[in-house]
Amino acid sequence: MADLNLISISRKYGGFNALKDLDLTVRDGEFVSLLGPSGCGKSTTLALIAGLDNPTAGQIEIDGKIVADASTRRFVPAEQRNLGLVLQSYALWPHMTVAQNVGLPLEIRNVPKAERKARTQEYLGLVEMGGFEDRYPHELSGGQQQRVALARTLVYEPILLLLDEPLSNVDAKLRERARMWLKALQRRLKVTTIFVTHDQSEALALSDRIAVMSGGRLVQAGTPLEIYRNPKAPFVADFVGSANFLKGRVEAPGKIILHGGASIRASTALPPGSEVVVALRPEDLSPVRPGESSDNAVSVKIVAKDFLGPRCIYHARLCDQDLRFESTELSLEGQVAVGFSKDVAFVFEANQ
Amino acid sequence: MGANRASSPAMQANRWWWRPEGAIQSAVALVVVFLILAPVVPLLMQSFSANALYAADNTATLANFHKLLTDPAFGSALVNSLLFAVGGTVLAQAIGAVAAVLVGRTDMALRGMIGTIVIWPVFISHLVITTGWSIVYGPAGYFTMLWKQHIGTEFWSLYTIAGMALVAAVTQVPIAFLYCLGSLRSSDPTLEDSARAAGLRPMQIFRRITLPLLRPALLVSGILNFVMMLEAVSIPLVFGRPAKIELLMSYIYERSISVGTPDYGLVASAATLLVILVLVLVIVQRSILKNPQRFVTIGGKAQRPRQFALGRWKWPAAAIMCAYLLLFVLLPLAGVVGYAFAKILTPLVPLSKVMTLANFETVFTTATYRRAIFNSVVISVVGGAITTVIVTLLALVAHRSKFRFGRELDIISLLPRAVPGMIAGIGIFYVTVLITPLGWMRQTIFLLMIAFAMRYIPLGYGAVATAIMKIDPQLDRSARAIGADWWFTARRVVIPLLLPAMMSSYALLFVYFFKDYSTGVFLVAPGSEVMGTTMLQMFLSGQTGPAAAMATIQLVLTMVFVVGLRRLTGVSMHG
Secondary structure, three states, rough: OOOOEEEEEEEEOOOEEEEEEEEEEEEEOOEEEEEEEOOOOOOHHHHHHOOOOOOOOOEEEEEEEEEOOOOOEEOOOHHOOEEEEEEOOOOOOOOHHHHHHHHHHHHOOOOOHHHHHHHHHHHHHHEEEEEEEOHHHHHHHHHHHHHHHHHHOOOOOOEEEEEEOOOOOOOOOHHHHHHHHHHHHHHHHHHEEEEOOOOOOHHHHHHOEEEEEOOEEEEEEEOHHHHHHHHHHHHHHHHOOOOEEEEEEEEOEOOOOOEOOOOOOOOOOOOOEEEEEEEEOOHHHHOOOOOOOOOOOEEEEEEEEEEOOOOOOEEEEOOEEEEEEEOOOOOOEEEEEEEEEEEHEEEEOOOO | OOOOHHHHHOOOOOOOOOOOOHHHHHHHHHHHHHHHHHHHHHHHHOOOOOOOOOOOOEEEEOHHHHHHHHHHHHHHHHHHHHHHHHHHHHHHHHHHHHHHHHHHEEEEOOOEEEEHHHHHHHHHHHHHHHHHHHHHHHHOHHHHHHHHHHHOOOOOOOOOOHHHHHHHHHHHHHHHHHHHHHHHHHOOOHHHHHHHHHHOHHHOOOOHHHHHHHHHHHHHHHHHHHHHHHHHHHHHHHHHOOOOOOHHHHHHHHHHHOOOOHHHHHHHHHHHHHHHHHHHHHHHHHHHOHHHHOOEEEEEOOOHHHEEHHHHHHHHHHHHHHHHHHHHHHHHHHHHHHHHOOOOOOOOOOOOHOOOOHHHHHHHHHHHHHHHHHHHHHHHHHHHHHHHHHHHHHHHHHHHOOOOOOOHHHHHHHHHHHOOOOHHHHHHHHHHOOOHHHHHHOOOOHHHHHHHHHHHHHHHHHHHHHHHHHOHHHHHHHHOOOOOHHHHHHHHHHHHHHEEEEHHHHHHHHHHHHHHHHHHHOOOOOOOOOHHHHHHHHHHOOOOHHHHHHHHHHHHHHHHHHHHHHHHHHHHHOO
């Protein structure tokens, strides 16, 4: 098991920057997710760590050893890094049985036959796939293939486990179970894990830390709670969870006038006169009943609602800006007052 | 457990050429580049040289091209060739497309059998088909004589451009048929379903949706067929020569093979112009293929397209197709086989009176002919296998490695398609003259193996490359990630998955090596005869009987090999 250090790595394809100056440190045994929409550079990052691709600038250090250094053009090939990579399609070799798939990495490492068999059995047991040794991949379900792929990767005890959206091909209903199971397995083996996903709920549920990426850059890295509660950019606020964005201007320290006239209180260090965007999560807003008080209360007009069972999402207008909010009250209508704490209003400089 | 936990990633420079994979990849690239450029480069040099290439004093000149372009015979040969190729291609595409639609998308009667027989000409040498046509429909042909006896003067003549185009079309129909059938079979049925839901009737769907989706297949196979007709040798020699209609290949043949002192410069520059013409066509075809999403027909799910009901046309359509196959394919073949067993083939004498095995006796008792059969079998079996290995490695390097010239290799591998067989033969011959250490090859079948390998690399490579592109690259990526190097990944993951494609590539290469008669024209020497060129000489010098016997032997051997290989691989394939 090892720690990982990405030192301002970039990857250019011709004139296109797939990845730009990424710095990230992953500690031994940590579970870190790379989260972002498609094209944000997360899979590129994974390929660079794995050695399937080489950075055009920067260094990669695994377990204290530099495995890629763009300045000297020295790269350790993928097969010599001793990493484990599980791909989205699982990439089980279709012409080999489950046991042959899992046994191949051991064969490459010249593990004697008897031990090879024992370890194959052991790891198939670990992923609850004992008894499937002689099946071919096409005879397995998506979830089973995923577990065999994981066994094939774990069997040679890689120093780093790289997972590229491994849950996206599992049925939606089984995904939650697979997620729990993966998390428990990782905690048990304490293997340093890099997990690539575009699914924020997966990242929030699994990770010790999340690295949110966009447009080839790292936007914010932190624990799931930090990312959710303290987004550093509008993109993070919107991509992790969801957010309303209200335009406004700082009137005085702690006071913002929204376009349209409503005045709210929120903490910001920006000087008075700055144009700002205020991010508010729908779940942080709630209707204010007569007699209740809140840091902020604004009057909105409900224009539509999505009924989700236990709660509703209301689409409302605040002056001329859109605002969504959630409530367990299922039959709000017309003009209502909506309140929120000043701590949940994230203020960003406009045009950031 | 944990035996390899400590295996530390060794620091190493990125010397790609020094690692074993680099060595293998560079070696493959070198072999392929040599094979591909060998016939072209000397030809180019010769076309710009004042004297024969091996002459000591040589100066660069454009005189050859000037002489060629001012030769009226070349002009008329070019026009004739273009007329012939255009006519033949249009016919072949029309017949092929109709057959593909009927077999692939309708409920025509007997469509299974018809579909099988339509592709037979692929396995048969053009020379044999051409001769068969001459035996049956020539001025003294069996069918012509019958017609004259009972009906009157025949209304056709094969000794015209139209007649030659018809024969050429018959040889190339299978290509159009197979491309169209593939496209029809893989087309997404939802495209038609949605047209139906939008209110279109079956005939409208067919005209508005199905046929337009055939366009790329028709265009691509059309260019392929056009090229093959430009480089056809047998038809211009068998039909064109007696009628004094000169085509490009017979123009070159007349001025090189059949004269004492060939005008090398003229021949080389004619060949160069032809190569350029074909190259342009191949590039056009590639650029059509490059933009296929306009015609993407592959759906995600494996659904079989629906069949159009022919109704009361079910049997008449089958009858028309059967008549085509009987008259244009089977009868000429029967003519060749019949001629092999007869002293003379004419409706004036009953067949039972002229039955003989003498032609086969001649073939088996003449040392040259025996050797030709033996050489052909060896070249096809061994050479085909070696070429299959080469194209497989080429596909691995071009598509599944970080070899820095992979893309260039992929493109250059198509070049031999632009070099007609006879011309490739001239080029390879030059190589053995220019590179004196290779001179020993001139009397051996190695030279022919190399020539055939070079000529058919695109064919074998096509089969393997399409298959390798369908193998998910994540399969190799995960092998690399678990610690396998490039060569191990190739051996244990990619090649096993490629085996079926390698087998069909081998079958194709065998058939084409075996039936080739034009590449060897310049290369055969006493001792290295092959069936194709030997038969060409026999037919041209009037020994039709023994030639027909040899053609029959060729047909039988081809059938044995193709059926045998199918049996063999059919058994060994699983999963």
